[in-house]
Amino acid sequence: MKIGERWKRAFELSRKRITPSRKAIVEVLEEQRKHLSAEEIYSCLREKHKKVGIATVYRNLELLSQMGIVHRVNFGDGKEHYEIARIPALHHHHLVCTVCGRVIDYQDFRKEEHEFMEGLGRVLETKYDFLIQSHQLYFYGICKDCRLKEVGE
Amino acid sequence: MKIGERWKRAFELSRKRITPSRKAIVEVLEEQRKHLSAEEIYSCLREKHKKVGIATVYRNLELLSQMGIVHRVNFGDGKEHYEIARIPALHHHHLVCTVCGRVIDYQDFRKEEHEFMEGLGRVLETKYDFLIQSHQLYFYGICKDCRLKEVGE
DNA sequence: CACCAAATGATAATAATTCTCATTATCACG
């Protein structure tokens, strides 16, 4: 099932209204498939001549995150970023360069990783009486370019 | 080796000065062993009658994070939190309630998890030419109390 | 003890996000 069809159903179920702003925000994230900040999404919308206020962008990113339609990710650069949620089979994680901020999406070991996380998640649910909804894994390090620059200096 | 002895050595090696502010900040984090925001650390220092400016708190938390003496963690509540780094054998991860913000430190499956992360890390290092320094795993969900409240409404 | 780069404190500046409130639009219902 395409994510595009899915989110409309989710809106109906949760009794949230389907508005032009919401459609436009999801559209931008689906097209770009990148990690965009609220401000970047706002700019994209302006370029497309969709007039949506910045407050509405923030409000809806919050809502869409809670609904699981978008993922909010934080790379430690002082602002939140958002990306469209992929189907579970395409779930991915992040590799962050602590020097230049470059972020790599990786999905290697998707299956093993997913199994491991599922198993761990189940144990935690039982032990801590939590209902687990999602997880995020970040690896931090130094990318090739930044390592070369360091040596050069 | 106690972490307390270790960080002084790290300072000498990286040619950073051991100042009263830095000692005091590490001290607070070692005593409290919690996830404190910069502002909370600043308050603790004032209570202990150590006069350290807020800017110095931020500056040193940045430095201590880079040195690996403290860990900067983000639970999605709009501010960074800091905790003293534990020795690798006591490495832990986080379980975050998306409703009330409660955070649980867990260290179950420490060994299996660590092995898994090490293995995954090595593959990523090779494939993406990254030098990996650390990783963080977050599980998000709803805690027991928040689930009970939801039903009550 | 003197020197000097590094560190600090006070405060201003910036940047991200949230709040307020008057106006507009969605959609369930008749």
Add this chain to the structure above:
DNA sequence: CGTGATAATGAGAATTATTATCATTTGGTG
């Protein structure tokens, strides 16, 4: 297909976390 209750929006103000500036102080080396 209207209509009304109520959710959503936009503009801008307000708030909050974090960073920058710069004159002053200090740690550590010799």
